[in-house]
Amino acid sequence: MALDSKVPKGPLKDKWTDYKNHIDLVNPANKRNIDVIVVGTGLAGGSASATLAELGYNVKAFAYQDSPRRAHSIAAQGGINAAKNYQGDGDSFYRLFYDTVKGGDYRSREANVYRLAQVSANIIDQCVAQGVPFARDYGGLLDNRSFGGVLVSRTFYAKGQTGQQLLLGAYSAMNRQIARGKIEMFNRHEMLDVVKVGGKARGIIARNLVTGEIERHSAHAVVIASGGYGNVYFLSTNAMGSNATAAWKIHKKGAYFANPCYTQIHPTCIPRSGDYQSKLTLMSESLRNDGRIWVPKSMDDVMAIREGRKKPTDLSEDERDYYLERRYPAFGNLVPRDVASRAAKERCDAGYGVNATGEAVYLDFKSAISRYGKEQAKLQHITNPSEAKVYELGQAIVEAKYGNLFQMYEKIVDENPYKTPMMIYPATHYTMGGVWVDYNLMTTVDGLYCIGEANFSDHGANRLGASALMQGLADGYFVLPYTIGDYLSNDIRTGKISTETPEFTAAENEVKERIDFFINNKGEHSVDYYHKKLGKIMWEKCGMARNEQGLKEAMAEIKALREDFWKNVTVPGDANEMNPELEKAGRVADFLELGELFAKDALNRNESCGGHFREESVELDGLQKGEAKRNDEEYAYVSAWEYKGEPADAVLHKEELEFNDIELKQRSYK
Amino acid sequence: MNLTLKIWRQKNASDKGKMVDYKISDISEHMSFLEMMDVLNEQIINLGDEPVAFDHDCREGICGMCSMYINGEAHGPDRGVTTCQLHMRSFKDGDTITIEPFRAAAFPVIKDLVVDRSSFERIQQSGGYISVNTSGNTQDANAIPISKEAADKAMDAATCIGCGACVATCKNSSAMLFVGAKVSQYALLPQGQVEATDRVLNMVAQMDAEGFGNCTNTGACEVECPKGISLENIARMNTEFLKASLKG
Ligand SMILES: Cc1cc2nc3c(=O)[nH]c(=O)nc-3n(C[C@H](O)[C@H](O)[C@H](O)COP(=O)(O)OP(=O)(O)OC[C@H]3O[C@@H](n4cnc5c(N)ncnc54)[C@H](O)[C@@H]3O)c2cc1C
Ligand code: SF4
Ligand code: FES
Numbered sequence: 069m070a071l072d073s074k075v076p077k078g079p080l081k082d083k084w085t086d087y088k089n090h091i092d093l094v095n096p097a098n099k100r101n102i103d104v105i106v107v108g109t110g111l112a113g114g115s116a117s118a119t120l121a122e123l124g125y126n127v128k129a130f131a132y133q134d135s136p137r138r139a140h141s142i143a144a145q146g147g148i149n150a151a152k153n154y155q156g157d158g159d160s161f162y163r164l165f166y167d168t169v170k171g172g173d174y175r176s177r178e179a180n181v182y183r184l185a186q187v188s189a190n191i192i193d194q195c196v197a198q199g200v201p202f203a204r205d206y207g208g209l210l211d212n213r214s215f216g217g218v219l220v221s222r223t224f225y226a227k228g229q230t231g232q233q234l235l236l237g238a239y240s241a242m243n244r245q246i247a248r249g250k251i252e253m254f255n256r257h258e259m260l261d262v263v264k265v266g267g268k269a270r271g272i273i274a275r276n277l278v279t280g281e282i283e284r285h286s287a288h289a290v291v292i293a294s295g296g297y298g299n300v301y302f303l304s305t306n307a308m309g310s311n312a313t314a315a316w317k318i319h320k321k322g323a324y325f326a327n328p329c330y331t332q333i334h335p336t337c338i339p340r341s342g343d344y345q346s347k348l349t350l351m352s353e354s355l356r357n358d359g360r361i362w363v364p365k366s367m368d369d370v371m372a373i374r375e376g377r378k379k380p381t382d383l384s385e386d387e388r389d390y391y392l393e394r395r396y397p398a399f400g401n402l403v404p405r406d407v408a409s410r411a412a413k414e415r416c417d418a419g420y421g422v423n424a425t426g427e428a429v430y431l432d433f434k435s436a437i438s439r440y441g442k443e444q445a446k447l448q449h450i451t452n453p454s455e456a457k458v459y460e461l462g463q464a465i466v467e468a469k470y471g472n473l474f475q476m477y478e479k480i481v482d483e484n485p486y487k488t489p490m491m492i493y494p495a496t497h498y499t500m501g502g503v504w505v506d507y508n509l510m511t512t513v514d515g516l517y518c519i520g521e522a523n524f525s526d527h528g529a530n531r532l533g534a535s536a537l538m539q540g541l542a543d544g545y546f547v548l549p550y551t552i553g554d555y556l557s558n559d560i561r562t563g564k565i566s567t568e569t570p571e572f573t574a575a576e577n578e579v580k581e582r583i584d585f586f587i588n589n590k591g592e593h594s595v596d597y598y599h600k601k602l603g604k605i606m607w608e609k610c611g612m613a614r615n616e617q618g619l620k621e622a623m624a625e626i627k628a629l630r631e632d633f634w635k636n637v638t639v640p641g642d643a644n645e646m647n648p649e650l651e652k653a654g655r656v657a658d659f660l661e662l663g664e665l666f667a668k669d670a671l672n673r674n675e676s677c678g679g680h681f682r683e684e685s686v687e688l689d690g691l692q693k694g695e696a697k698r699n700d701e702e703y704a705y706v707s708a709w710e711y712k713g714e715p716a717d718a719v720l721h722k723e724e725l726e727f728n729d730i731e732l733k734q735r736s737y738k
Numbered sequence: 739m740n741l742t743l744k745i746w747r748q749k750n751a752s753d754k755g756k757m758v759d760y761k762i763s764d765i766s767e768h769m770s771f772l773e774m775m776d777v778l779n780e781q782i783i784n785l786g787d788e789p790v791a792f793d794h795d796c797r798e799g800i801c802g803m804c805s806m807y808i809n810g811e812a813h814g815p816d817r818g819v820t821t822c823q824l825h826m827r828s829f830k831d832g833d834t835i836t837i838e839p840f841r842a843a844a845f846p847v848i849k850d851l852v853v854d855r856s857s858f859e860r861i862q863q864s865g866g867y868i869s870v871n872t873s874g875n876t877q878d879a880n881a882i883p884i885s886k887e888a889a890d891k892a893m894d895a896a897t898c899i900g901c902g903a904c905v906a907t908c909k910n911s912s913a914m915l916f917v918g919a920k921v922s923q924y925a926l927l928p929q930g931q932v933e934a935t936d937r938v939l940n941m942v943a944q945m946d947a948e949g950f951g952n953c954t955n956t957g958a959c960e961v962e963c964p965k966g967i968s969l970e971n972i973a974r975m976n977t978e979f980l981k982a983s984l985k986g
Contacts, residue, residue: 140796638783
């Protein structure tokens, strides 16, 4: 099947408006006869559910947690972008669009990104109207901060808990619709397959995670909003339950999977400390606004610090290598995530890591504290303040900005980050790849949509900070509600979709067989045993940097691991009760397939771009020496994979990317 | 560290349940409490038994899923943290640790340490929202100036993660801190004032209907709340409720 992105004709800035003016609408009275299933109630699914219900459709929403409010979106710390230009620093739709396309290393679809920039401003209005308590300045207006990869202040935030507040906003909008009976909420339910009737998505099979019952649910359209697949690495910043199952199951039923190898490694996470570790914790990137990143210049100091003979605070300014400021003078500590992550890896690989494992660099707030302290002293008319006073005043400002992050760090590491620099190291964070969708956010299966982190759409090969929340809410509040209407306008006479059809029976049987297999297979290894092994292969061979040989090995190793899993996995307990091990088994089984496709995609893409760094593809000389080398001639496409059984047999389809409004350039942050 | 764990095991809602003892060794003080539970579960699985079911997801103190009652305290001995943020350095070699589910009539046990907190959902559905259309035709966000102080206070109230520790720790199983936080967030903001009366009346009525007890001002909730939600919010809810009752 040829890929049709369905991007409307006409000038970039008019596409979305024209599109909205010409789509078919569904009469409000008819919406009452149309059902929509939404899988996932994070920012994307939550905002979509609320809005579709508001419009009049009957929504059935599903989440594996006990409440929509606990979806992984809750954890987002830093903020959400919007081109409001409240700060008057030159922001505009075009600039947000430009930054996003450039930040994504020119591997995203122009029309989608422009639309995202256009609707971004509405998101803030919407959320404020819902009572989201964004940070305010003393004049009562909204405050902004800046994030990696851009030179304007366009990020709106609510302390370090922006995701929480935005999700609670969407959740409250959902609650209003649940109370009105327009959303039926299925908490503690997991979608285990999609059901297609006559080529169209017409329902799902779900497991009630409390009773174990397998349920059939039908609808006129199905929306997947199940989040990202970063947990394929086992260790990541994702919530423990985050998984790829919904996206992978629809892939197996015909939805193409795009750019699986684009994974974002986030530069500012708390380093790993031992083998028992279950997850990695992110320190928001907003910290890079005020923190300076460094490692010692001399190897002697590195050793002295590792052996505890010296403390980081013993080193003077000129004994420190502020390597980001050195290499990228224009952006300094605010370079995009892929650049910052690789630079940290480069220093640590060269031996300059500052903790016991050699995998940590410093993030230091000393100069920020003293800068803010001096400013405060002036504001408060304190003449000749003592150093201690300056420190105290400065610390209060830093605490107001990032207090909860500092507290979190101290809890985990048991060190006071106001007194001694934080240690950070990159970790798997966000997946730019996902289910392929067209301009309408529809997958390659009719009536099957995919939104939020689960789709591949707007971030190209790298995601700039504060853009995922923006995309999730844009999709859910403002894009999908229009595009799905255009599709559903053909369904006003269809009537209820029956669940008593052979298609539902077949899908249900498949799901049941798999569960029975797990319960009855008396193997010798736990599910986590396999998940950890998979994670290790992924991190070592498909991590921050990849090469041909490693990727080929990864494909073979993952396949072998998968075969062993299906022979030797053990799942205690029963199928007809709450059984967390059974839930995990299904998810890891899917990760074991996705991981191989990931490696295959990385192998195919013989260029470096964004979150995909091929060691064979680096700039050899000139100003950009040592930086990632993109190859637009051969690789300016989205790779969309069609399922053909074994992941190794997946067939590649290319969506060629066209750049009419932005010139393809070497990405430089120097 | 070597530890003895006494854990509440209960197969399902209708099972009677009992405490079961487990021995566990080689626990590092850097582990989080939930990582210690992972190690225990791996050990149980390798012996061919059923692991202990417990709720958790984000493991960074924000989703509000993890809910354990440890040595008689919600989320354990450390202040201002959830169970996933509790570290084993809070315990000593040779300790015996008692682990139970959050207990309250309005939080029935589902399995082992997992409880049903859907009563919280129903309270929020009864009015914990602002009735604004979600299709994007609202006024410009800066058209509603909000003083920094009000925004910060609303934010403090909105920080509640809905974990239920306040209920579990209260001798009356009162949900006043949780509901107070929700009511306060909206009471402090100009948006949604038109429905303030119904909001507080409905939420309080639903809270009572769910079988939560009454607040007798003991303040245990504030002490155990991982997000430092203050009693001030209960006072504000009471004021709002009184105002609303007089109007209503
Ligand atoms: C620690 C952290 C900090 C971050 N900070 C920022 C930030 O500052 N700014 C920013 O823009 N982005 C940030 N991000 C990224 C951003 O939070 C996510 O990309 C975004 O929230 C994803 O939203 P979503 O709605 O697509 O998915 P999620 O919020 O992950 O929601 C997934 C939903 O799907 C459900 N689900 C999944 N599978 C199934 C299934 N099979 N059946 C039923 N339900 C299912 C889940 O229950 C859940 O409701 C951060 C991410 C992390 C991890
Ligand atoms: S008030 Fe505190 S203890 Fe109660 S639910 Fe909210 S965060 Fe948890
Ligand atoms: S697991 Fe999310 S708060 Fe503990």
